[in-house]
Amino acid sequence: MVPGPGGVQVFRIIVDTLLSGATEIEPVLDDTLNNHVGKKIFGAGIQHDGDTPKTGRPIGYGVCFVITGVAGCRRSPGIS
DSSP states (O other): OOOOHHHHHHHHHHHHHHSTTOSEEEEEEEEEEEOOOSTTOTTOEEEEOTTSOTTSOSEEEEEEEEEEEEEEEOOOTTOO
């Protein structure tokens, strides 16, 4: 999957403004399944649920939210 130009621009803005002095930058991604039930839940369906116990079924019914972020590491002054 290749990010679109809008996503690349947002990433550059975040890095340039918030992480300008960072020595390490890492993209972070999380997909979370919310187990909502009902006829009026938009986008609900059978989804993969990676958070189930090993003995449980790895599928669930609900809405899957994907959250992206950027994590950065800065060096503190005086630490080498």
